[in-house]
Amino acid sequence: MNKKYALKNKYWQEIRQKILRADHILFFSDYDGTLAPFNPVPAEADALTEAVESLKLIAEKEKYYLSLVSGRQLSDLKNMLKLEKANYAGSHGLEIELFISDEIIYPFSExxxxxxxxxxxxxxxxxxxxxxxxxxxxxxxxxxxxxxxxxxxxxxxxxxxxxxxxxxxxxxxxxxxxxxxxQAWNKGKAVNFIAGKISDKFALENYLKIYIGDDRTDEDAFQVIDEGISIYVQNEDDLNTEAEYYLKDPHDTAELLKLLAGEA
Structure with a gap:
């Protein structure tokens, strides 16, 4: 498929213009294979330091609302990142913790x-x-x-x-x-759930959703981005994805986050 490499200047400027036109950004990212290189031992799959530092800066931006969406359990995901002012969706969004609330939400009933x-x-x-x-x-x-x-x-x-x-x-x-x-829940539904809660809480208008992910489970999220920005992290696979843009690996993700954080 003819996908757009997000770090190519032409496409980065395209992404940048979309961001500039929006009043608010709902930014979603997967963890493994997106922020962290693959590790055969999940507990040792650490996010790249430069990616985490950029996420901290992004989370502090008034325009941005940061969410991490992962197949990992919620407690595990939070332990791997420890980011404040961020929303966390663990177990593919089956357990969600919003920074605007002290309780864990279980949107799906067993x-x-x-x-x-x-x-x-x-x-x-x-x-x-x-x-x-x-x-x-x-x-x-x-x-x-x-x-x-x-x-x-x-x-x-x-x-x-x-x-x-x-x-x-x-x-x-x-x-x-x-x-x-x-069967009844996925990352796409989790993204819409979080977006709805945040947009209602802060009465957001003219907001843009961004989602970065690398695996089959992230395709459900790409499909609900609509007019937003969907970015697939290729790693070793082909580009058979619903996402509009792509990155090569987590190091590319870190570079894009650096641009979004305004460090470059």
Whole structure:
């Protein structure tokens, strides 16, 4: 696909003009593969220092409202970044904490999941937790199976697709990972939920949404950006994405954040 490289001056100026025309910016970013380079041990996947420093500056800008949206659990995501005046959406937006509120919001109810789906989910979790060579990340609402190679990932994905066919959970394969999550919620819905809460709270008009992400789960967010700015972080994959712009890797993300923060 003919995508626009966001750091090419022509397209950066295009992005910049869109930002200048808006009175407010609702800025959303994924974490792994976007702010942090991939690490086989999730707990050691640290965001690039220069990216975090720019995010701190962006969060302090009166025009910007910063949100982090990740498949990680909310507590884990907050621990990795520790940014104030930021909204956090963990577990693909199944648990949300807004800087304007002291409570955690759970926009999706587990009551929407039928008993049979719950039983299959529990059986699958116990099966894979028993495999010593596979890291299972229990997120409460769902789980992530971290795979060491593509063959293992494909085998797990195929088995889970069969198990959860027409059930209330969905299976998503990303980079070295297979995730199981409730069918009725995704990052796109989380973005719209946060945007609605923030725009209502501050009576925002003429605002622009920006979303940066790198994986299949971020495609749901790209689809709800409308007239905003959607940016895909390519890493090692092709450019088969709904996003309008792209970056090559988290180092590119850090460079773009530096521009947005006004440091360059």
């Amino acid at each position: 009551q929407n999941i039928d008993q049979k789906s719950k039983e299959i989910y529990q059986d699958i979790k116990e099966k894979y937790q028993a495999k010593a060579q596979l890291e299972v990340e229990d997120k409460g609402f769902g789980m992530a199976l971290h795979c060491s190679d593509e063959i293992t990932k494909k085998e797990i994905r195929d088995e889970l697709n069969e198990k959860f066919a027409e059930k209330n959970y969905q299976v998503l394969a990303g980079r070295k990972i297979v995730e199981i999550r409730p």
